[in-house]
Amino acid sequence: MTYDIVVVGGGIFGLSVAKAALGKGLKVALLEKNTIASGASAGLVGALMPHVPSQWNEKKQFQLDALMELSDIVAELEEATGLSVGYSRAGRLIPLYTEHKLEHSLARVEEAKQRWRSDETGFTFNVVKETPFSDWLTPEAAPLGIIWDTLAARANPRLVSAGLKAFLEPHIPIMEHTEFLGFDETTGTVSLGNGETLSADRIVLSAGYEGFGPLSAIAGKTIGMGVKGQSLLLEYKTEKPLPVIYDDGIYVVSHANGTVAIGSTSEQEWTSKEPVEDDIQKMLAKAIAFCPSLKGAPITARWAGIRPKCKKRDPLVGLVPGKDKTWVATGGFKISYAISHRIAACLMQEMFPEQGKPIHLPESFKPPHHFG
Missing domain, CATH: 3.30.9.10 (D-Amino Acid Oxidase, subunit A, domain 2)
Known part of the structure; x- marks a missing residue:
């Protein structure tokens, strides 16, 4: 099978991207080197905070819009899975x-x-x-x-990740304990640490802080x-x-x-x-x-x-410079759980532009801002 998208990384960004891609009717696979939400996404706090309304900019507006719609996003996830994520x-x-x-x-x-x-x-x-x-x-x-x-607002980070995993499991392969080694864009071959390969039209890198190594190598400077x-x-x-x-x-x-x-x-x-x-x-x-x-x-x-x-503080979302089929969604830092659903939606519209009113992705989130 050839997947439309292989998502690398099973944290909150990777889970949210996989869910958004599934919602587009795409064939998706999710790779995780360890277990789902075993890294930064396994935190305890779960504070979902708006920015203080001063020196307003498009980044603050993005987070505000994400928080405004979060209640509906959570309600849909809980209804679909029957699981509570501890949101209030x-x-x-x-x-x-x-x-x-x-x-x-x-x-x-x-x-x-x-x-x-x-x-x-x-x-x-x-x-x-x-x-x-x-x-x-x-x-x-x-x-x-x-x-x-x-x-x-607040939510239990581990329950949110568990809810997303439960939502995805009946529909896509979630490959835990599976290391990603590389992606050949010419052949569409995804190489795995166990010696096996997958075929993919494109990949999304959401591998947390460890994913900054390959991105920094591409950029020739530290990205995050x-x-x-x-x-x-x-x-x-x-x-x-x-x-x-x-x-x-x-x-x-x-x-x-x-x-x-x-x-x-x-x-x-x-x-x-x-x-x-x-x-x-x-x-x-x-x-x-x-x-x-x-x-x-x-x-x-x-x-x-x-x-x-990210070294430039804001999340990094979009097509990796110099690549045709390698995309990235990372760098949420402290606000990942508040904005992950909106980041994923933006990535999908960047990949597959549609008519209608798109979600505005701040310029400071896009790769040229980080790689330039």
């Missing part, structure tokens, strides 16, 4: 404790009404003195008020790198969805399964892929400082992973 439009709280942060936030309130189309969508970005969640974010941590945005992230999971049951808290570089996310995730670090220099207990304890201490109810909650999991970050 829970909102976000950010404590304010400096005059500078307060002034900056107040200046964003009106802009948010315009950018988020608050009258139409109902999503707001406000500065308030207190919230109904004072037993969650302690008022002492927010002496000057709190940013309360109602657009932010791996940035280590760490997080932890606490046992913590709540009766209602609680908003994400963000402060001092730390996210606290209350999940639907009786856990709270705390993370994560961003370490450009690292020697070990494993969690470092000192880092875990520092994150936990920071979180307890603004969310004291977490004190004493047992740690049930620790995680570390290497996330793909």
Whole structure:
């Protein structure tokens, strides 16, 4: 069999690309060197955050549009598979404790009404003195008020990946423990680490940070790198969805399964892929400082992973320069779960242009921006 598309990499981008291609009626195969979502996509946090509405640009608009449509995307996936992905439009709280942060936030309130189309969508970005969640974010941590945005959401990353895998399995071959060695565009031959080959019309590279090596070789310069992230999971049951808290570089996310995730670090220099207990304890201490109810909650999991970050920061989506049949979708870094469905849709329209109104792909996401 000749596949229309072979997707290399079983993280959130690869899974989403495979799903989008399947939706086009294409013959798809998915290759994963390890197991599905075993790398950066196996994280714990799952905070789905909009950008603060200032210095607006097309990248921020892209992420906003992705978040706006995410509820429908999730509902369709859950209905198709019968599996929950732990999604909730829970909102976000950010404590304010400096005059500078307060002034900056107040200046964003009106802009948010315009950018988020608050009258139409109902999503707001406000500065308030207190919230109904004072037993969650302690008022002492927010002496000057709190940013309360109602657009932010959360989902369980591992459940999202499991849901996508369950959706795909009846329809396409998912080849785990299968290493990709190369693709001959002339013959359409995909070479695998087990000595076998596949035939494909084109491939999509979504192999996480390890995929930057071949891309950098093509470009003759560094295209991206791996940035280590760490997080932890606490046992913590709540009766209602609680908003994400963000402060001092730390996210606290209350999940639907009786856990709270705390993370994560961003370490450009690292020697070990494993969690470092000192880092875990520092994150936990920071979180307890603004969310004291977490004190004493047992740690049930620790995680570390290497996330793909393009050198020019934005994701990389499109046809690899100098190639005719080799495409790429990578570099989602911290926002992959929020935008993966829209990235995949854009890649499909880049491959197969259609009439009608296309999704706008920011210029800074396209290969010329990264390779030029």
